Amino acid sequence: MEVDKGKGEAEETRKVAEADRDTVTLKSSDGKLFEVSKEAAARLSTVLAGMIAGGSIDDNGTDLKQIGSEALENVVDYCNKHANSIPSAALISSSISFNTAPFKEPEEWERKFVDRLSHDALFDLVEAANFLGMERLLDVTCHKISEMMKGKSPDQIREVFNIKNDYTKEELEEIRQELAWAFYDD
Amino acid sequence: MDALPPELQTTILYRLPARDVVRTSILSRPWRRRWESVPDLDIDLTDLHSWATATTFLSRCAAPIRRLRLHGVPPHLAVCVDSWLRLAAGKSPRVLSAPPVGFAGLRALATLSLEKVFFRARNAWRQVEEMLAAAPGLVELTLRDIIFHVAGDGGLPGRWVIGGQSLRRVELCLEIAGAGFWEVGSVPKLECAHVVLNDSPEHRDYFKLFTALSGVKELNVGNFNGRTYQVRVFLCLSALNQTSRIIRISGVT
Numbered sequence: 011m012e013v014d015k016g017k018g019e020a021e022e023t024r025k026v027a028e029a030d031r032d033t034v035t036l037k038s039s040d041g042k043l044f045e046v047s048k049e050a051a052a053r054l055s056t057v058l059a060g061m062i063a064g065g066s067i068d069d070n071g072t073d074l075k076q077i078g079s080e081a082l083e084n085v086v087d088y089c090n091k092h093a094n095s096i097p098s099a100a101l102i103s104s105s106i107s108f109n110t111a112p113f114k115e116p117e118e119w120e121r122k123f124v125d126r127l128s129h130d131a132l133f134d135l136v137e138a139a140n141f142l143g144m145e146r147l148l149d150v151t152c153h154k155i156s157e158m159m160k161g162k163s164p165d166q167i168r169e170v171f172n173i174k175n176d177y178t179k180e181e182l183e184e185i186r187q188e189l190a191w192a193f194y195d196d
Numbered sequence: 197m198d199a200l201p202p203e204l205q206t207t208i209l210y211r212l213p214a215r216d217v218v219r220t221s222i223l224s225r226p227w228r229r230r231w232e233s234v235p236d237l238d239i240d241l242t243d244l245h246s247w248a249t250a251t252t253f254l255s256r257c258a259a260p261i262r263r264l265r266l267h268g269v270p271p272h273l274a275v276c277v278d279s280w281l282r283l284a285a286g287k288s289p290r291v292l293s294a295p296p297v298g299f300a301g302l303r304a305l306a307t308l309s310l311e312k313v314f315f316r317a318r319n320a321w322r323q324v325e326e327m328l329a330a331a332p333g334l335v336e337l338t339l340r341d342i343i344f345h346v347a348g349d350g351g352l353p354g355r356w357v358i359g360g361q362s363l364r365r366v367e368l369c370l371e372i373a374g375a376g377f378w379e380v381g382s383v384p385k386l387e388c389a390h391v392v393l394n395d396s397p398e399h400r401d402y403f404k405l406f407t408a409l410s411g412v413k414e415l416n417v418g419n420f421n422g423r424t425y426q427v428r429v430f431l432c433l434s435a436l437n438q439t440s441r442i443i444r445i446s447g448v449t
Contacts, residue, residue, distance in 0.1 A: 133197070140204055152207045155197075155208045156209070156211040156212050159208075159212060159216060159220075160213070161216065162216075164219060164223055168224070171198075173198065173224050173227070174224060175223070176224050176225050177224065177225065185221055185222050185228065186222070188249065188252055189249050190245075190246035190248075191215075191241070191245070191246045191247070191249045192215045192219050192249075192253070193219065193222070194244070
């Protein structure tokens with residue numbers, strides 16, 4: 011019927027307008043534009059939540075001058091994946107647990123998400139997450155970096171993180187003596 | 197890594213075991229003292245080969261400490277334990293797994309685990325009571341294989357009470373012969389209790405014990421030497437534990 015068709019079109023228009031309002035556009039330091047769900051951005055980033063609430067979001071792309079396009083793409087990707095993920099059994103379980111650690115373990119998809127990143131991309135993402143106040147993403151990225159250090163010898167860590175050993179032999183010996191309990195196995 | 201702001205370096209480091217954090221001091225000059233500003237350390241000092249340097253470490257590490265485990269201290273160094281624990285207690289540990297000392301600084305303690313501890317001090321069960329009283333935020337408590345020294349022949353340690361206003365989980369594995377006549381006192385928030393009973397019933401008022409534990413959601417009762425009369429335990433449990441959703445009993449003889 012005529013009326014129904016008109017109603018359907020109005021519905022379509024409304025949906026488009028709504029979809030429009032449901033995202034925010036972010037602009038990287040090198041001028042690339044990225045769209046991200048407004049709900050996920052507000053939930054995962056305290057800084058973006060503040061900008062959305064304060065009306066300082068620019069429809070033509072909100073400038074994030076501190077964040078390069080690769081890092082911003084990863085941020086947006088993370089937000090979208092997060093919006094689609096189902097809470098793991100551990101999170102919804104009612105079993106009594108007493109975790110004294112100040113951070114939560116990453117979930118499987120979060121591990122995969124950071125595992126595929128290059129070194130530089132990972133460190134850029136840490137800084138982007140920090141800048142945007144994304145506590146969970148910061149947790150996940152920092153966890154990954156700490157995993158890369160866990161149980162490694164000083165030489166292995168220097169190699170992975172490109173740290174130059176500028177100690178003299180005497181200085182190294184002095185530090186080993188001072189805190190010998192931590193260096194016994196070397 | 198070196199280019200990151202210091203607070204992010206800390207965020208990364210505090211996830212590592214304390215040993216790994218300390219070992220970063222050897223990477224390069226900028227790293228030499230970085231570990232000293234990493235809070236929330238998870239410290240495991242077990243069977244060390246160089247106990248003497250534990251003092252340097254504990255006096256320099258940042259506060260608060262998340263967890264300190266101090267096990268396998270050789271007898272000739274037992275006198276140092278007190279000073280180590282005082283150093284640690286001054287740094288508001290949230291979890292302490294070691295012989296106790298004096299107790300200011302334990303207000304933030306969330307987990308306490310005392311296992312295979314021999315107490316030499318006179319009336320040391322009072323020490324443990326005081327320690328529990330000094331830690332009102334204690335959520336999880338494990339007391340296992342504790343022996344209090346009693347002077348003279350054949351004496352038993354005195355009566356003492358295990359309790360805490362925030363306790364949600366307790367694990368008790370204590371023999372009267374070693375740990376004396378312990379009782380469970382006020383535990384208004386207790387949700388889960390594991391209790392191993394191993395004393396003959398004439399010495400132990402099970403009715404009183406299970407009354408104290410009657411509010412828990414999960415109760416596990418074990419019996420490791422087969423000396424407990426299970427029938428009496430069953431009767432007490434069926435009379436009292438209306439609220440428990442899970443009751444497990446093992447080691448029935």
